[in-house]
Each structure stands twice: as C-alpha cells, then as structure tokens.
Amino acid sequence: MTAEPIRKLIVLAAIWIVLLLAPFWMVPLGGYTALATRVLVLGLAAMSLNFLLGFTGVLSFGHAAYFGLGAYGAGLTLKYLALSTPLAVVAGMLLGGLCGAILGMLLVRRRGVYFAMVTIAFGQVFYYIAFQWSSLTGGDDGLRGFSRQPLDLGLIKLDILTDANNFYYFVLFCFALAVGVMGFILRSPFGRTMIAIRENERRSRFLGIPVERHIWIAFTLSCFFMGFAGALYALVNNFADPRGLHYSQSGDFVMMAVMGGMRSFWGPLLGAAVFVVLQDYLSSITVNWMSFVGLLFILVVLFFPRGLLGFFQRSKA
Amino acid sequence: MNVLEIDNVTKRFGNLVAVRDVSLNVAQGELCAIIGPNGAGKTTFFNLISGFFPPTSGTITFDGRDITKLATHERVARGMARTFQITEIFPELTVFENVRIAAEVAGGYRLRPWINRAEAAKVAQHVEATLNLVALETKNDRLVGELAHGDQRAAEIAMALALKPHLLLLDEPTAGMGDQETFQITQLIRRLHRDSKYSIVLIEHDMRVVFHLADRICVLDQGRMLAQGTPQEIAANETVQAAYLGNAA
Numbered sequence: 414m415t416a417e418p419i420r421k422l423i424v425l426a427a428i429w430i431v432l433l434l435a436p437f438w439m440v441p442l443g444g445y446t447a448l449a450t451r452v453l454v455l456g457l458a459a460m461s462l463n464f465l466l467g468f469t470g471v472l473s474f475g476h477a478a479y480f481g482l483g484a485y486g487a488g489l490t491l492k493y494l495a496l497s498t499p500l501a502v503v504a505g506m507l508l509g510g511l512c513g514a515i516l517g518m519l520l521v522r523r524r525g526v527y528f529a530m531v532t533i534a535f536g537q538v539f540y541y542i543a544f545q546w547s548s549l550t551g552g553d554d555g556l557r558g559f560s561r562q563p564l565d566l567g568l569i570k571l572d573i574l575t576d577a578n579n580f581y582y583f584v585l586f587c588f589a590l591a592v593g594v595m596g597f598i599l600r601s602p603f604g605r606t607m608i609a610i611r612e613n614e615r616r617s618r619f620l621g622i623p624v625e626r627h628i629w630i631a632f633t634l635s636c637f638f639m640g641f642a643g644a645l646y647a648l649v650n651n652f653a654d655p656r657g658l659h660y661s662q663s664g665d666f667v668m669m670a671v672m673g674g675m676r677s678f679w680g681p682l683l684g685a686a687v688f689v690v691l692q693d694y695l696s697s698i699t700v701n702w703m704s705f706v707g708l709l710f711i712l713v714v715l716f717f718p719r720g721l722l723g724f725f726q727r728s729k730a
Numbered sequence: 731m732n733v734l735e736i737d738n739v740t741k742r743f744g745n746l747v748a749v750r751d752v753s754l755n756v757a758q759g760e761l762c763a764i765i766g767p768n769g770a771g772k773t774t775f776f777n778l779i780s781g782f783f784p785p786t787s788g789t790i791t792f793d794g795r796d797i798t799k800l801a802t803h804e805r806v807a808r809g810m811a812r813t814f815q816i817t818e819i820f821p822e823l824t825v826f827e828n829v830r831i832a833a834e835v836a837g838g839y840r841l842r843p844w845i846n847r848a849e850a851a852k853v854a855q856h857v858e859a860t861l862n863l864v865a866l867e868t869k870n871d872r873l874v875g876e877l878a879h880g881d882q883r884a885a886e887i888a889m890a891l892a893l894k895p896h897l898l899l900l901d902e903p904t905a906g907m908g909d910q911e912t913f914q915i916t917q918l919i920r921r922l923h924r925d926s927k928y929s930i931v932l933i934e935h936d937m938r939v940v941f942h943l944a945d946r947i948c949v950l951d952q953g954r955m956l957a958q959g960t961p962q963e964i965a966a967n968e969t970v971q972a973a974y975l976g977n978a979a
Binding site: 597598601602603604605606608609612613615616617618619620621622623624627630 | 802803807811812814821822823830831835836839842844
C-alpha cells in the first residue's frame with residue numbers, strides 16, 4: 414500500500430531535479446539553455462492541452478489560438494502598454510483565457526469530431542485576424558519591437574534578457590506555478606468530475622454532474638494555461654508569430670501530448686522534449702525534419718498507444 | 731404521500747408513439763415494478779422519468795414539484811437516481827473512486843477545486859457505508875471494469891445510493907445474471923426496500939424477482955398501461971395473461 418506513493422514521490426523528485434539542473438547537463442550534452450527553455454514552454458502548452466484532452470476526454474484541435482493570443486497579449490503589452498515582464502505574462506494569460514471562456518460557451522454542446530472541427534474553425538479566425546491586422550499585429554511578419562524586461566525583485570534586478578540561465582529559472586518558476594495549479598485541480602473534487610466525464614459521460618450526467626458546464630470550466634482553465642504558455646513563448650523569442658495561432662501548431666501540441674502519453678500528467682512534457690529536441694537537431698540537417706518527427710509519431714502510436722511515458726509507467730492495477 | 735406522480739405522459743418519435751398516455755403514482759416507500767414484453771416502451775418510460783428526453787405531452791411531478799422540463803442533473807439534484815439496463819460505470823476507476831464521485835456530488839463539492847481533510851474523511855465514510863450496504867466493501871480498490879458482472883451491477887447501484895436519493899430507478903437490475911447473482915441482487919433490493927425504506931421503481935423481466943419484490947406491478951404493452959395492481963391482482967388478470975404472462979410461462 415505504501416510502496417506506490419513512495420514510488421510516485423521519487424519519480425516526482427527526479428523530474429524536478431532534472432528540470433532544476435537542466436542548464437548544467439544540457440550544455441555538456443551538446444544542447445544549450447535556450448533549448449531547455451523552449452522545451453519547458455512548449456511542454457507547458459502540451460500539458461495545458463492535455464488537461465482537456467487527457468483528463469476530460471475532449472479533443473481541441475484549435476488550442477494554438479489561445480497559445481498565440483497569449484503571445485500577442487504579452488507582446489502588445491510590452492510594446493504599447495507597460496515595460497513589465499510579469500504584467501505582460503498576466504495580460505497574455507488573461508487574453509487567451511477570456512477568449513477561451515467566451516468561445517467555450519459556444520463549443521460545449523458539440524462532441525468528438527464536431528468539437529474538434531469547431532475549435533479549428535475558431536482558431537483559424539484568430540489566425541486570420543493576426544495575419545490581416547498588420548497595423549496592430551505586424552501581419553505576416555509577426556509582432557516585433559519588444560523584448561522581455563529585467564525582473565524587479567525589490568532588492569535586486571534580475572537580468573533575464575541576456576542571461577540565459579536567469580531566464581530559464583524564471584520560466585521554470587512560471588512552469589512550476591502553472592503545473593502545480595493543474596495538479597492541484599486534478600486531485601480535487603472538480604478534477605474528479607473531469608475524469609468522470611472522460612470515463613463515462615452518460616453516467617456522469619446521471620450522477621448529477623451538469624456535463625456541459627464542467628467541460629466549459631475545464632476548457633476555460635485549459636485556455637488560461639495555454640495563454641500563460643503563449644505569453645512565455647513571446648518572451649522566449651521576443652517575437653509573436655501568426656503561425657503560432659495556426660491549426661498546424663495545434664496539431665503539433667496534440668502530437669506532443671499523444672506522443673508523450675495523454676493519460677499521464679507528465680507525458681506531454683516528455684513529448685514536447687522529444688519534439689523540440691528532434692526539431693532543433695534535425696532541422697539543422699534537413700528541411701524535411703517533420704517527416705522524421707512524423708515517422709516517430711507513427712511508430713509511437715502503433716507500438717506504444719499509451720505514449721512514451723505510458724509505456725514506462727506500469728498499469729495502475 | 732406520493733414521491734412520483736406521472737400524469738398522461740406521451741412520447742412520440744416521429745410517427746412512432748413509444749409511450750401513450752401513461753399515468754402512474756408511486757407512494758413513499760413503495761416498490762413498483764414495471765413489466766411488459768420487449769418494445770412495450772418500458773425503457774422509454776424510464777428515460778422520461780429520469781429526464782433523458784422530455785415527454786411530448788403530460789406532466790411529471792417529483793416530491794410535489796413539476797419536473798417535466800428539468801434536465802437530468804437537476805432531477806438528480808432533487809433526489810432521483812437511476813441505473814441502466816447495460817451497466818454504466820467508470821470501468822478504469824476503482825470501486826471506491828466510482829462511488830466517491832457520486833458521494834462528492836451529493837456532498838455539494840463537485841465544483842470545488844479543493845477539499846479539506848475533514849470533508850474528505852466525511853466523504854470516505856459515506857462511501858464506505860454505501861459499499862457496506864451493497865456488500866462490496868472488500869473490493870474497495872479493485873478496478874470496476876475487472877469485477878464480475880454481478881459486482882459491477884452492485885457498484886452501479888452503490889453509485890446511485892451514494893447520491894442519497896428519495897427515489898431509485900432500476901432498469902433491469904438482474905439483466906444478464908446467473909441464478910446466484912440474481913438471488914444476491916434481489917436480496918439487496920429487498921433490503922433497500924424493507925430496511926432502508928427506499929422508494930423504488932424497477933423494470934424487470936424475471937417474473938420470480940418481480941413477484942418476490944413488488945408491492946405493485948404495472949404492465950405496459952405497446953406503449954399503453956395495460957393494468958396496475960398488487961402481484962395477486964396482476965397474476966389473476968386475464969388481459970395481462972393473454973398479452974404477456976401467458977406467453978412467458
């Protein structure tokens with residue numbers, strides 16, 4: 414009985430040690446710190462998507478929209494409103510989350526393929542807005558002309574623009590915050606209703622759960638996390654790209670989640686790590702890097718249907 | 731006092747009239763069995779009561795309130811719980827987790843992003859008491875999907891009971907069971923009715939179960955209420971015998 418929680422605690426500690434020490438082991442292995450930062454941010458995005466996909470059983474194929482909205486929200490704030498990194502992150506999160514809340518209301522009556530199609534459609538609407546509204550968003554060129562600002566911690570000013578390690582730890586702190594909230598919710602009564610809906614929607618309804626309302630809340634929360642990740646992504650690049658809203662980006666997030674293991678909490682982070690590192694390495698060799706990532710994806714889906722992490726984890730029974 | 735009053739309820743699907751002008755009252759603490767040949771409209775009738783879809787006409791009153799237009803989850807919140815002919819459970823969760831979801835909804839925690847120690851302990855106690863009632867307490871941490879069919883049915887009933895309902899709707903509780911399992915479920919329903927004073931409406935094909943348990947039997951045939959009465963009255967009723975019992979026996 415007690416062996417299971419201890420094993421989980423060890424795994425959890427190992428994950429955090431690996432993340433905390435990433436700048437020290439990535440460089441000797443031929444990586445660089447900014448790559449680890451990208452893994453964290455895209456991993457957070459994939460985990461946000463999986464909050465909905467893996468734990469409520471609802472597939473959104475347009476989640477990049479809220480990611481991109483987060484990025485533009487942060488970028489526009491830094492460019493036009495205030496030179497404050499925390500404010501930019503909060504603004505991005507709110508923009509993504511609130512748009513998700515509004516569109517979510519129109520979405521929750523749809524299920525399965527229809528839900529996925531409508532999320533794509535809404536996502537593309539945001540893509541074309543970002544693409545066309547050049548005066549505000551920079552159009553096809555993306556939003557430039559802003560950069561992340563030093564963090565004012567009262568006693569000291571932390572330079573996160575030029576010091577890659579400082580920035581990594583800032584992102585890790587944000588990541589820990591978001592992931593902590595996610596994990597907390599999933600262990601709560603509300604989180605258990607999400608899992609109930611994933612497992613059996615009819616049974617959930619006849620247990621007195623208003624399924625649509627709960628899916629809406631899960632969707633909205635997921636969009637807030639997505640906006641948060643998107644805001645961090647704008648800080649990573651000092652740039653917001655309309656392609657960050659495109660449905661192919663949504664597809665990448667779904668791929669990361671499925672590849673890593675959508676039934677596990679940490680799976681999507683592993684999926685994102687594999688995706689980002691492969692992209693970084695292969696794209697320096699060939700422009701067709703996506704073919705290789707795609708091949709790996711097919712192999713994983715065929716041979717490890719529970720994803721890479723699902724393969725390593727023993728079944729709960 | 732009546733827990734449930736159904737007045738002249740009709741349900742049409744296009745040209746098909748699945749339930750035609752049916753009325754039924756269920757008194758507090760009564761066990762009412764609905765029988766009838768296949769296609770008689772029994773499950774449709776159940777779906778109308780539990781709010782799976784609204785009736786074409788007629789009204790449904792539950793605990794003195796008109797619930798005809800209420801959604802399923804609102805009816806559940808007012809104290810109505812049901813099970814299904816084909817077991818509806820959360821197969822990949824444990825017995826305890828299955829019932830806990832129901833218990834947390836009943837405790838009013840379903841929207842809460844946290845639960846404190848005292849509340850969690852209260853929920854756990856409620857879950858264990860419910861599992862005791864259906865004799866599943868030793869299978870607490872087994873996955874429901876791995877249990878025997880009879881135990882899965884019992885788990886589904888436990889989930890319904892954890893909602894603390896005033897009215898229990900059981901759709902063919904002994905469907906697909908062997909003699910031993912049928913006996914156990916029958917005993918369970920009998921305990922719930924006699925000892926715990928639940929008001930119960932059940933659909934059942936097994937006549938031994940029906941005549942053993944029911945205070946009152948309603949016979950549906952081709953969407954109509956053919957007859958209602960005590961088991962003795964129904965057994966003696968000639969129309970019923972012609973339409974149904976005669977063929978079954």
